Amino acid sequence: MSNFSCAILAGGQSRRFGSDKTLAKINGKSFTEILAEKLCRISDDVLIISKDSSKFDFNVESCRFVDDEYEQQCPLVGIITGLKKCKYDTLFVVSADSPFININLVKEMYKLIKNGDVLLPVIDGKIYTLFGFYKKSSLKILEFYFEKGVYRLLDIYDDLNVFYLDNLEFILEYDKEMLSFLNINTREDYERAKEIAQKSGLEI
Numbered sequence: 001m002s003n004f005s006c007a008i009l010a011g012g013q014s015r016r017f018g019s020d021k022t023l024a025k026i027n028g029k030s031f032t033e034i035l036a037e038k039l040c041r042i043s044d045d046v047l048i049i050s051k052d053s054s055k056f057d058f059n060v061e062s063c064r065f066v067d068d069e070y071e072q073q074c075p076l077v078g079i080i081t082g083l084k085k086c087k088y089d090t091l092f093v094v095s096a097d098s099p100f101i102n103i104n105l106v107k108e109m110y111k112l113i114k115n116g117d118v119l120l121p122v123i124d125g126k127i128y129t130l131f132g133f134y135k136k137s138s139l140k141i142l143e144f145y146f147e148k149g150v151y152r153l154l155d156i157y158d159d160l161n162v163f164y165l166d167n168l169e170f171i172l173e174y175d176k177e178m179l180s181f182l183n184i185n186t187r188e189d190y191e192r193a194k195e196i197a198q199k200s201g202l203e204i
């Protein structure tokens with residue numbers, strides 16, 4: 001087991017999806033449950049963070065359901081809640097709409113964290129804010145911005161020591177198809193995800 005906690009952010013509004021996407025299923029399991037099962041293989045402290053944990057109807061060993069500390073709707077709230085409640089100093093953060101994450105990539109990324117506050121992958125210039133590691137050392141700054149009403153993560157990183165993992169080869173070594181970065185935002189994304197799961201026979 002690794003020495004980091006994991007937070008599955010499952011508290012969004014799913015406006016583009018049209019219904020709560022964190023409960024949408026592939027092969028009979030919700031995205032959230034698929035992620036919980038994967039992450040509990042690499043961490044003994046997995047938090048499923050949402051606005052109302054009673055919406056979930058599954059249980060996975062070493063996973064805890066946690067309610068957001070604040071009512072505002074944004075991933076920043078989920079991250080702050082996770083950092084306050086997690087057992088380890090380092091928290092892997094992932095959005096609940098990414099059921100295809102590769103846990104070997106997550107483990108290898110963790111090894112790259114040295115003294116920084118945050119580690120985030122960058123692909124084709126895009127920063128993946130919800131597939132990365134956040135240390136407890138980032139909490140004060142995150143809360144400071146939240147209290148000022150700045151909720152957009154990209155507006156906060158300048159004040160944190162962020163390690164940007166801008167190394168495509170490294171990522172491809174563990175996740176050839178880069179499915180870790182596939183977010184399911186719309187119904188079209190959902191249909192595509194079901195096809196991917198079926199075609200590749202992927203263990204998702």
Ligand SMILES: Nc1nc2c(ncn2[C@@H]2O[C@H](COP(=O)(O)OP(=O)(O)OP(=O)(O)O)[C@@H](O)[C@H]2O)c(=O)[nH]1
Nearest residue numbers: 010011012013014015016049073074075078095096
């Ligand atoms: N815990 C928690 N997670 C959140 C919150 N807001 C968004 N998330 C999660 O953050 C991830 C990214 O959210 P988005 O896809 O940008 O937003 P969304 O509200 O889910 O979807 P849209 O309404 O279509 O933008 C998703 O996994 C959400 O469930 C929040 O307030 N609390």
